[in-house]
Amino acid sequence: MTMLDIYAIGQALVDEEYRVPESFIQEQGLARGHRTLIDFERSQTLRQSAADQGKLVSRMNGGSGANSITAAAQLGASCHFSCHLGDDTEGDFYLNELKASGVQIDARDRVTDGHTGVCLVMVTPDAERTMNTYIGITDEIGPEDINEAALLAAKWVYLEGHLLISPSGSEAALVCRELARAAGQPVALNFCDPAVTRLCQPGLQQLLAEPVDLLFCNEEEALIWAQTTELDQACQALNNIAERWVMTRGDLGAIAFDGNKRFIIAAHSITAVNTTGAGDTFAGAFMYGLTQQLDFAQAGALASLASAEKVQQSGTRLNQKQLLEVRQLSLGW
Numbered sequence: 130m131t132m133l134d135i136y137a138i139g140q141a142l143v144d145e146e147y148r149v150p151e152s153f154i155q156e157q158g159l160a161r162g163h164r165t166l167i168d169f170e171r172s173q174t175l176r177q178s179a180a181d182q183g184k185l186v187s188r189m190n191g192g193s194g195a196n197s198i199t200a201a202a203q204l205g206a207s208c209h210f211s212c213h214l215g216d217d218t219e220g221d222f223y224l225n226e227l228k229a230s231g232v233q234i235d236a237r238d239r240v241t242d243g244h245t246g247v248c249l250v251m252v253t254p255d256a257e258r259t260m261n262t263y264i265g266i267t268d269e270i271g272p273e274d275i276n277e278a279a280l281l282a283a284k285w286v287y288l289e290g291h292l293l294i295s296p297s298g299s300e301a302a303l304v305c306r307e308l309a310r311a312a313g314q315p316v317a318l319n320f321c322d323p324a325v326t327r328l329c330q331p332g333l334q335q336l337l338a339e340p341v342d343l344l345f346c347n348e349e350e351a352l353i354w355a356q357t358t359e360l361d362q363a364c365q366a367l368n369n370i371a372e373r374w375v376m377t378r379g380d381l382g383a384i385a386f387d388g389n390k391r392f393i394i395a396a397h398s399i400t401a402v403n404t405t406g407a408g409d410t411f412a413g414a415f416m417y418g419l420t421q422q423l424d425f426a427q428a429g430a431l432a433s434l435a436s437a438e439k440v441q442q443s444g445t446r447l448n449q450k451q452l453l454e455v456r457q458l459s460l461g462w
Contacts, residue, residue, distance in 0.1 A: 134206040134420035136283035139194025141212035149183035172263035190226035194289035200413025203449040213270040219245035271297030290321035293332035315342035344371035387425035394429035397437035406445030
């Protein structure tokens, strides 16, 4: 296999965003503004009702790791993503989207005994987002889904925190870490979600028993991990689990530690429309920067601009044209 910049493994969900009237939330008995797990049958009936009473405004392949790896690939990195998909129309759509983004995939990602996961996002006129997620077959991702050849061919191995939700996913993350360690490859981990940091502590502690080479998190996740309300204490706690780390802080920018010094990555003054996917975009752009031998300050500036562009629009990701414009503005190429 040819050399890769980044190998990633993670959850795969088809994200569908619907514009719906306020009455739809109550009629469907949805938990307004929250994320609710649903079963396959509910996902099908809710999707049909949303299409009948509202409007589908975006559909894309999602999942935190997929969002990050797609951003890196569209910026110009060579990337490979392993996931778990059903042999259905959603799985077809997901793989086609990855291919179109330039991300390499595995034929063995498809399974015949389950359905591809979907996340149905209902957006009311006040811009409130109500998410209903059918995890589907992605919950069963495990060590057998790792493409060892691709992992060993990559400059970086990237893991998403959502893997730690299931026992098999947690095992896959540990196997990836051990394979990378044996080959002398750096490992990056993204906490991804405050709920992951709070509920998956045992799995995270096992994965982080040896510090990872790079950790991404936001401020809330760092405070949860450190069990503190003090920012400096949270930063000190990150030093114990990562050789280098980046903590995003919304409109306050980000704090980065490059292994030698801690510094601030400046934010951009913008009006946020939708913050979903901002952290994934930041991590993907930052990882791209590292594969191009940028230092932390340069990679951080690129990532900050990319995430600022992302929050000014709906959906979970920027398209390639937008990302290349960000790269030109930030790096001049």
